[in-house]
Amino acid sequence: MSGNVFAGNKDRSGQAGATELLINPWARSSGWAGANIAGVRGLEAQFHNVAGTAHLSKTELLFSHTNYLSGSDININSFGFSQKAGESGVLALGIMAMNFGDIDVTTTEMPEGGLGNYKINFMNIGLSYAKGFTDHIFGGMCVKVINEQMPDVKAAGVALDAGIQYIAGKNNNAKFGISLKNVGPKMKYSGDGLSFRTELTNGTSMTVDQRSESFELPSQVNIGGSYDYYVGGDTINKTHRITFAGAFTSNSFTKDEFRIGLEYGFKSFLMLRAGYGYESGIGTDDESKENYRTTAHKGMTAGFTIELPLNKEKGSTFGFDYSYRATQPFNGTHCIGARLSL
Numbered sequence: 500m501s502g503n504v505f506a507g508n509k510d511r512s513g514q515a516g517a518t519e520l521l522i523n524p525w526a527r528s529s530g531w532a533g534a535n536i537a538g539v540r541g542l543e544a545q546f547h548n549v550a551g552t553a554h555l556s557k558t559e560l561l562f563s564h565t566n567y568l569s570g571s572d573i574n575i576n577s578f579g580f581s582q583k584a585g586e587s588g589v590l591a592l593g594i595m596a597m598n599f600g601d602i603d604v605t606t607t608e609m610p611e612g613g614l615g616n617y618k619i620n621f622m623n624i625g626l627s628y629a630k631g632f633t634d635h636i637f638g639g640m641c642v643k644v645i646n647e648q649m650p651d652v653k654a655a656g657v658a659l660d661a662g663i664q665y666i667a668g669k670n671n672n673a674k675f676g677i678s679l680k681n682v683g684p685k686m687k688y689s690g691d692g693l694s695f696r697t698e699l700t701n702g703t704s705m706t707v708d709q710r711s712e713s714f715e716l717p718s719q720v721n722i723g724g725s726y727d728y729y730v731g732g733d734t735i736n737k738t739h740r741i742t743f744a745g746a747f748t749s750n751s752f753t754k755d756e757f758r759i760g761l762e763y764g765f766k767s768f769l770m771l772r773a774g775y776g777y778e779s780g781i782g783t784d785d786e787s788k789e790n791y792r793t794t795a796h797k798g799m800t801a802g803f804t805i806e807l808p809l810n811k812e813k814g815s816t817f818g819f820d821y822s823y824r825a826t827q828p829f830n831g832t833h834c835i836g837a838r839l840s841l
Contacts, residue, residue, distance in 0.1 A: 515752035516714035517645050517656065519621050520681045523547070524577040524595045526563050526820035526836035530802020531760030532774030534744040536723025537664060537676035541838070542579045545593045545627050548662035548678040548721065549639035552591045553629035557814070558582050563836035568795055568829040572600035579625075587631040589639075597621040619649045627660070635671075637664045643681075645716075651692030658683035658716055672727045679720055685713040720749045723758075740764040744774075754778040754793065760800075767816075770804040784827070796832070797825040806838075816840045 523529040525543040536548050542561045544551025558580065565575035579593035599619045603612030623646075629639025641660040647653065662678035688711040698704050723746030730739035741763055748756040760774035776798045780790040802822030809815040818838035825831055 514714070515717040516654075516686055517647065517658075517681075518717050519595075519597050519647075520623065520643070520645070520658065521717055521719070521750075521753075522565075522567065522575065522597075524563055524565055524575050524834070525561070526802060526822045526834040527770075527772075527804055529824060529832075529834055530774070530800055530804075530820070530822035531744065531762055531772040532758045532776040532798070532800045532824075534723065534746045534758040534760030534774050534776075535725055535742075535762075536678060536721045536744075536746040537674035538725040538727075538742065538744060539676075542581045542591055542593060544629075544639075544662075545579070545591055545625055545641055545660075548664060548676045548723075549627045549641040549660050550629055550637045550662040550664040550676065550678070551639075552581055552589045552627060553587070553631045553637040553639055553664075555581050555589045556583060558841040560839040560841070561836065563820070563834055565832065565834040567597075567832050568826055569831055569833060570829045574598050574600075584628070589629050591625075591627045591629070591641075593625040593627075595623045595625075617650045619647075621648075622646045625660075635666045637666075638662065643683075645686065647686075647688075649692070652688050652690040654686045654688045656683060656686035656716065668726075670727075670729075674725045674727075676724070677720070677722050679718075681716045681718045683716050685715050687711055687713040715752070717753070718751045722747050738766055754780070767806055769806070772802050772804075774800045776800070795826045795829060797827050799825040802834075813841070 523533055523546055525546060528539055528543045528547055533547055539547045539551040540554045542559055560580045563577045567573040567575055575597050577595045581589055581591035584590045601616035604614040604617055605612050623643055625641050625643040627639055627641035631637045639662055643658045645656045658681045660680045664676040667673045693709045693711060694706055696704055696706050725742055725744035728741045729737055744760040746758045756776055756778045758776045762770055762772040764770045781792050781798050783791040785791055804818055804820045806816050806818040809817055820836035822834045823831055
């Protein structure tokens with residue numbers, strides 16, 4: 500006997516806050532739709548699966564700039580560094596700052612503006628620790644501080660991420676990973692911007708303080724796997740590598756996602772990648788239909804990395820990353836990044 504089971508609750512869609520936690524600010528992993536939950540390495544792993552930071556054996560500095568939904572005047576700047584701590588541990592710090600540009604100040608008397616501009620700033624700070632328990636099992640945890648601020652109104656909160664990666668196969672080709680993200684208490688807005696003065700019928704005035712409703716964080720579970728294939732069986736020199744990756748994301752407040760990715764690597768100098776992220780209704784733009792696209796992203800992604808050696812004796816390198824994510828409307832999401840391994 501068999502039956503159908505439907506997970507999630509569509510009635511909860513759009514009810515979570517702090518959704519900037521779901522935006523990938525890094526260029527390498529976003530280039531193949533974030534499919535590499537199992538094999539992601541370095542500081543970028545702090546976003547997808549924090550266990551991947553445990554693979555670092557040196558200091559890493561990373562910066563990226565994202566033109567999010569090009570044409571919307573939304574920009575994201577991210578910076579972070581990671582450092583080996585002990586024999587098998589790695590400490591990492593990642594900062595993501597989101598800017599929405601200048602917004603006109605409006606009132607009920609002047610709805611067209613003309614009173615100046617104001618800014619909205621979101622910032623997430625993540626501090627993580629990951630450790631290799633064996634040569635095949637890695638785990639890690641990340642504590643994130645969330646801050647959302649606009650004139651006279653702000654909200655702050657904390658969230659916890661955790662992840663595990665497992666490497667198998669004769670040449671460590673097969674990888675599996677699982678991560679739990681954005682688990683934390685509810686957040687709530689507060690500030691003088693929620694208060695206003697009003698005149699009573701008796702001619703006196705009073706200040707009314709409005710109470711903001713609290714909101715939950717967009718928690719999710721990610722499960723993924725990947726496999727490295729070396730062309731011509733060149734597992735020693737590893738000149739040509741092709742990696743297949745896939746992942747499933749269970750979202751608490753949005754549609755579940757399936758992601759696939761493909762990456763070609765020429766030694767450690769050049770990497771080309773592409774991916775596709777699918778969710779129910781992503782190919783339907785007609786809102787009159789029951790199931791239609793509810794995200795600006797169309798699913799297709801692509802990117803590349805150029806890695807240049809700086810010091811062969813120390814193994815230090817400099818990398819340049821770029822990724823593109825197709826969107827409609829707007830003109831796509833572009834991300835460039837620079838990586839320094841010392």
